[in-house]
Amino acid sequence: MKKITCMLLLIHGGFMIAQTKTVVTPNGEKVTISPFANNGLSQNNGFTQLGGALTKASVLTTTSSNTLAIQGLQAGAATDNVLVNDSNGVLKYVPRASFTGADNLGNHIATMDLNMSNKNITNIFNAYIKNEAQIADRVTSNTNYFGIYKNNGLFGIWNNIKSTNALTIDETTNKTTLTSAQIAKGTDGGLPQPNYIATSIDDAGNIKWQNPATLPGLVSGTEWLLGGTNTDATSNKTGSIYRTGAIGIGTGASNPTTLVEINNGSSNGALKIIDGTQGNGRVLTSDANGVATWQTKGPQTIQGTVPAANQTWSPNGSPRYTGFSISVPPGRATVTAGLIVSSNMLGYTTARLSTSPTSFIQPQGVVPNYSGFTVVTDKSAGQLTWYTNNTTESNQTYYVWLTFGGSANSTSNSVTLGGTTLYGETFIMVAY
Numbered sequence: 531m532k533k534i535t536c537m538l539l540l541i542h543g544g545f546m547i548a549q550t551k552t553v554v555t556p557n558g559e560k561v562t563i564s565p566f567a568n569n570g571l572s573q574n575n576g577f578t579q580l581g582g583a584l585t586k587a588s589v590l591t592t593t594s595s596n597t598l599a600i601q602g603l604q605a606g607a608a609t610d611n612v613l614v615n616d617s618n619g620v621l622k623y624v625p626r627a628s629f630t631g632a633d634n635l636g637n638h639i640a641t642m643d644l645n646m647s648n649k650n651i652t653n654i655f656n657a658y659i660k661n662e663a664q665i666a667d668r669v670t671s672n673t674n675y676f677g678i679y680k681n682n683g684l685f686g687i688w689n690n691i692k693s694t695n696a697l698t699i700d701e702t703t704n705k706t707t708l709t710s711a712q713i714a715k716g717t718d719g720g721l722p723q724p725n726y727i728a729t730s731i732d733d734a735g736n737i738k739w740q741n742p743a744t745l746p747g748l749v750s751g752t753e754w755l756l757g758g759t760n761t762d763a764t765s766n767k768t769g770s771i772y773r774t775g776a777i778g779i780g781t782g783a784s785n786p787t788t789l790v791e792i793n794n795g796s797s798n799g800a801l802k803i804i805d806g807t808q809g810n811g812r813v814l815t816s817d818a819n820g821v822a823t824w825q826t827k828g829p830q831t832i833q834g835t836v837p838a839a840n841q842t843w844s845p846n847g848s849p850r851y852t853g854f855s856i857s858v859p860p861g862r863a864t865v866t867a868g869l870i871v872s873s874n875m876l877g878y879t880t881a882r883l884s885t886s887p888t889s890f891i892q893p894q895g896v897v898p899n900y901s902g903f904t905v906v907t908d909k910s911a912g913q914l915t916w917y918t919n920n921t922t923e924s925n926q927t928y929y930v931w932l933t934f935g936g937s938a939n940s941t942s943n944s945v946t947l948g949g950t951t952l953y954g955e956t957f958i959m960v961a962y
Contacts (some may be wrong), residue, residue, distance in 0.1 A: 589619075662688075713737065818859060818925040832857065834867075834958035837949040845873075845934035845945050849882065849890050852947055854930035854958045860920045863962035867914040867930055870948035870956055871905045877945075878904050878935040881914045883928040890931050895919035905934070909948070911955060918960075930958065 552562045567573040572582040592598045611623040662679040676696070677688035683702055686695040698707040713728055715721060717736040722728070726739045778786030780793035780800075794800035803814070805823065812824040837853030856865055871879060880902040885893045892899075896918050903912025920926045934945045948956050 713739075816859075818857075820923065829961040832859075832960045832962075834960065836956050836958060837947075839949045841947045841949065842944055845877070845943060847933065847935070849931040849933045851884075851887050852881075852930045852932045853949070854956075855887065855927055856958050856960050857925045857927045858918050858920050858960050859925050859962055860923055861962060863918050863920070863960045865916045865918055865928060865958070865960050867958040868911065868956055869903075869914065869932070870909055870911050871932075871934075872909045872946040872948070873905050873934070873944065875943050876904070876906060878902060879912065880933045880935065882931050882933075883916055883918075884931050885926070885928065887929045893918075893926070893928065895921060896928070905945075 551565075552560050554560055565573060565576070567578045568582065569585045569588065570580070570582050572579050590598060609626055611625050613621060614624050615621050659678070662677045664675045664677045666675050667673070674691040677686075677690065679686055679688065683700065685699040685701065687697040688694075689696045692709075694709060695707075696709050699705070700707075713722065716728065716738040718731070718738050720739050722739040723741070725742070727742045728737045729740050730736065731738045776786040776789050776791070778784070778791045778793070780795065781791055782793075792800045803822070803824070807824040809824060809826075812826055814822050815825040815830070816822045834854065834856030841853065843850060852869070854867055854869075856867075858865065865883065867881070869879075869881070880900045882890070882900045883893055883896050885891045896916050898916065901914040901916060903914075904910065905912075914930070916928075918926075918928070932947065950956060
């Protein structure tokens, strides 16, 4: 039994001697070397190698100068797990599937701009812009931008180089305001021309550029102007307008042949004027200024001017202005004068119309050339009549000149032409 025990001790001691060795250094120092390896190391055929189970918690401490790097790592796959460390620096892994295949940018407050590095944002659900989205130019040297924003119920597209909205939509009225607009082509592909009008060609709102001269009821370009200006009045609603050319109503595409032409086809009543003077059976009549009103049928009369006092003069055979005058409107008319002449001798009077009260000027369009009557020594009444044709566009004033044919150059003879004070029968009037 003692022999067996001694043998076991020798075997154990030999094993120990085989596992632990003592060597002497050149300096005579003895160093004991243990061939054992653990805590992440292993021994293979006398070699100590990296690899093995950790037998205790282990920490590798790095610094800015003493870093830890692993080179020659193999490329991973999208399904590989992700290596992370906790707050104590302990390495762990997170299954790749727990990241749901995308980065999570939500549930945090950014402290700096997000730079997408020319990457797209796709499959977005809703984008909420609290202030403004600024759209930069692709040409980076152009720093101007358009901004999209909403302020106090107004949605706007801001042009920063103009410092104003190019477009504004009111959320209450749903009206759109454009600072300026340009339609390059119609929906038919047609190009605009100077003074053309964009018109809708169907109930869907498709437009076409068209020459206004081809559109019934429309006017062309600046032919219609604000009164007294060169400003286009095509769309004017309140100011007076005038036109430099002829006006055609109902003439279609045909040009009017007069300044104003109304073509009502076969229907009656092409013109209607309501100004308070209208009435059944009345005729349209103009005054001296060309202002037309509705008047009753029949001749119109105008009273002329008769001298208030009687006039007395010695006859000498020359015409003398009598003080009688009348204003005759344009067109044909009849002038009638009633004179009362008293003389101390017999004689024949001849009366003519003149266009001047200071010198006798024979007017055009007056017949007969003169009108007259015979005067006895007492009062003699005579009625004078002329037919006039005033071809001007305004009233013409005629003055009555009288010549007495009896006993010329006789200072003892006299002629008295009655006025309104003594002889109230005197008058002058025109009927037209």
